[in-house]
Amino acid sequence: MGVRVIQENCLSEDSSWGEDSTDSDVSSEGKVEHLDVHFSKQKYPHTSYPRYHVVRRLTVNNSALETLRSHLCTYNPPKKYGDCLNILLFGMVAAGKSATINTFLSALDPSGRTINCVPTGAHPDSFTTKLKSYKSNSLQFWDTVGWDSLKDVDKTKKLLTMILEGRVPPGTNLQDFNPHSDGAQNPVIPKNVIHGVAFTFNTFTMEDINLDLMKQFQDLQTIVSQKDIYNIVIGTNFDRLRIPEKSYNRIYENRKLKRKFAMLSDYTGMKKHTMFAVSNELKGDKIEKTKCILALYILKNIVKNIDPSSKFKRQNTAEAGNLK
Template sequence: MFDFLRFMFSFSKESSAHFPIFDDRSLETLRRYLCDYNPPEGCVNRINILLYGMVGAGKSAAINTFLSALDQHGTTTNCVPTGDDLKSLTPQLKAYRLNALQFWDPSGWNALDDADRGKKVLTMILEGRVPPGTDLQHFKPDSDNQYLVIPENVIHGVAFIFNTDTMDNISKELMEQFKDLQTIVAQKYIQRIMIGTKLDQLEIPKKYYHIIYNYKPLQNKFAKFSSSTGMDKNQMFIISNELKGVNIERTKCILALYALENMVRNIDKYFKVAQ
């Protein structure tokens, strides 16, 4: 009983920034909006979302989670190769499309041997000047626009991916690098959010996932990250990228779609206002 009460007291009574609803109707509403989404003219014919994070943060697994959650029956997929070992990861920039949503999976930003080169590579990816299949480890950013913009590859939103279990222990040097990368995205007026992965490692019983954003340890992690990076806590989300069984669990599905829908709606608003 003591352990149960101590656990329950770890949930905050303060108002949370996010209020996902965990029922079948909410799930279908989120899924229908994203699967039937029709991009505004400024996005050509798709929304391009770049998942950007360090090696092992869970970028590829997050894409698998999104694709599984978007499936009509919630059938799990592992079409995107995953792995935590730097040597086992592909250095290529890859794209995975489902209807009007296209997810871009690059190598970890801390895998590049030079921080300045990393910033130039990110800039060119955002501008749509790095074709899918490009080996980012050996890619040499140009300074004379040798690589032309491919309009359908221009990035509209960036989801910065961080391992929730370790995000508050990132070295000062790496955090400074991340702040520079975030600044590049912000200066291009590209919608950005932070997604914390590996929810399962927080060891919260699944029956409490519906109030996950009121979990004090998670709120503290988000607050510390916001203080360190300047990112708005309202643009921080959490998902589980641990897929087991034939179908993705409803709570995990809703958490993923809730984060994705927030980004897509904000991208949509931006382009409609700009038109």
């Protein structure tokens, strides 16, 4: 296993999950505008990024959900970012990077239909070896090889640096790519520069990660932070923790998930309020409401922390009980 047990008393401050913008934002006229999700506020110590509140319960009505989706789909980034925000999904093999992109694309789809354009699971192309991008309006998601499959630690660090800088052309086979010899030949492609990173971890197998890999992850996260790139952790596969679906709208209060994130925070140094949960088990033709909310909530957090000038119009919140 390689990871020490997190004691129960470590959960005493476990409410500090789900950092996002506040449950209210200031409009251009200086008026407070309520957003679509019901939160309790809690300020965090000053950092280079906005830190605002704690999620207690995801409660959103259908109208608010559709408006949030619409705002994300019609979002126009500042000119300095180009035509879109580039969000890199970076994680180990089988961490759920590709599946999370499918979930994001499904949540952003105007009709909420499930989208599976990124190969996952038993698909013969599910083992990602190339740098690929998938765009939904002004949000572009980048899928890449599992960093633990590269073996060479120095190569992994150099490769991540080059991807962040937009110096690795899309379609590049990352298993064969030699950043030490090819790096000087790869100029920056401005439209491919990464603006945000979502480190993905499989919550179901998290205890199996040994300390050497955790230390390597710390180094990778440091590279991202030193470039002043906003980064979060996305915990995938929480469905397999046997958390009842009726509890998904209170997922950030669940002790099993808290314990997982407490362990990850303890060994990576990342704050728990930068950790989010997503469900990638899509059933039927449309994404389920709570799974859609969790995905859109993550995306709203990413957008507003990369671009603090982004605004979300006033929305009415409603206690929705156990969302389905």
